[in-house]
Amino acid sequence: MRVGLHWSVLVIVALVTVALARGRFPEAHPGHSAFAYWALAVLTAVVFLVSLLAHELAHAVVARRNDVQVEGITLWMLGGAARLRGEAPSPAAELRIAGVGPLTSLLAGAVLAAAALGLGALHVSGLVVEAVAWLAAINVLLAVFNALPAAPLDGGRLLRAYLWHRTGDRLRATQGATAAGRALGWFMVVTGFADLLFIGNLAGLWPALIGWFLIAAATAEARQAQMRGALEGVPVSRVMTPDPVTVPATATLAAFLAEGPFGSYRHSAFPVLEADGSVTGLLTLRRVNAAPAHARATTTVREVMHPLGEVVTAVPQEPVLDLLPRLEANPLRRALVIDGGRVAGILTVADIARALAWPAARKV
CATH class of the missing domain: 3.10.580.10 (CBS-domain)
Incomplete structure (x- = not known):
């Protein structure tokens, strides 16, 4: 199985590394060398990427168990995407394939949180405990964000499975999920730029950027669904x-x-x-x-x-x-x-x- 990296992964790795090395780590645990902050920040960013990969591998494994072939995985800013060759055969299969991703991230967050508590009890360096605690929190946040009912997030897949089950129409269900994805994307873009323009908070660029990715991905998925609907059954x-x-x-x-x-x-x-x-x-x-x-x-x-x-x-x-x-x-x-x-x-x-x-x- 091929694993690829979207260019946005470099953005998230750079942002995570800089934010930890120049922000959270020295603020929470001052007195360490700059090398220690940067080295641990890079390691934390790498482990974060590994957790994203675990999230997508879970999708791939469950997809194969539901007779859906997997061409590969592409990691990107919001997590990743398992490239499936074909559609889930039923709403139930769609539910299983989509739901396992957030569950994997949630489980990783719980394991890392327990590890942080255990390391703290063993009086390991507070800087290391801080890194593990951050990884636990970001995995829980990733699980919650991906569970939002908007395509192309996993929650959008869950929404599509529900709509597909209710209507019996996969194309109509996809249109509903992608419309929700575009709506969420525009909401994040508008609120992000409003935060930037009216409050002067540069952090508003972050949700605006994520919103833009959501809009683009949801639009592409809607077009793909229309194409599949037009070509379904055509030899x-x-x-x-x-x-x-x-x-x-x-x-x-x-x-x-x-x-x-x-x-x-x-x-x-x-x-x-x-x-x-x-x-x-x-x-x-x-x-x-x-x-x-x-x-x-x-x-x-x-x-x-x-x-x-x-x-x-x-x-x-x-x-x-x-x-x-x-x-x-x-x-x-x-x-x-x-x-x-x-x-x-x-x-x-x-x-x-x-x-x-x-x-x-x-x-x-």
Whole structure:
């Protein structure tokens, strides 16, 4: 499972480190060296990131137990996001997947609080106890904040599960949860800037920044839900470009270029076939352009193509929604549709965009 970091994580790590090293630690326990404050602040920030990762790993584990594949985890300012391949199969599964995150953070907070009390009883350095107590408090705060009923927070997922259970309509439930997310985001932005402008409190920038992230994430989730609603049940065969122009693997690049751009080779990517008609790769114009001009007369398509192992493949009956995550993650942004070992079509992200823009294609 891949774990990624959004750039906002660097912001939160820097803010946490500076706030602890130059604020809370020296104020609560003066007399220590600057090195001690900064070293402990950095360590505390790292442990905080680990607790965020534990929160998301809990989502991933429960998702897999509910038959939802997990592509990876991305940590960001508000915690993180487990990238799921597909939707929860039922409101109950959605409830379990969403609810385990805040519960994990709450449990981490309780364990850390008990550790702080134990270290204090053992007369460990007050500075260390302060760091552990801060981690306990921030994990409890993270659990409470993520439980707010607004997408994309875990509470928004819980709200969606409830609305889905009540209405039986997953898209409508998602729209309700994302609307709540945007409302909470705008509230935080307005109150944050009001605090800054009318009171002069620079700390108001913090909720305003979080609110902006909430608005952006909720809007993106709403668009994703609309797309899923439009493409639900649509097979790849309905969206793909059928019977694409192919290129023999043994053809030279010079022969290939001689046929374009006004002949049959007027596209930018072509399935490559062996002599028996089986597909062996994908030729892109970018690969052709990268080949030295003086060598194109002797260089074959096979030598510059993307081998089939680098290309996303699908079958005509496969749902577009199942293919889309793989298509977006692949740098080629294309999928070869293969039926019985032969090329049946080619599908790009642009093909899907056209399908979404065509109202009559929204339902099968």
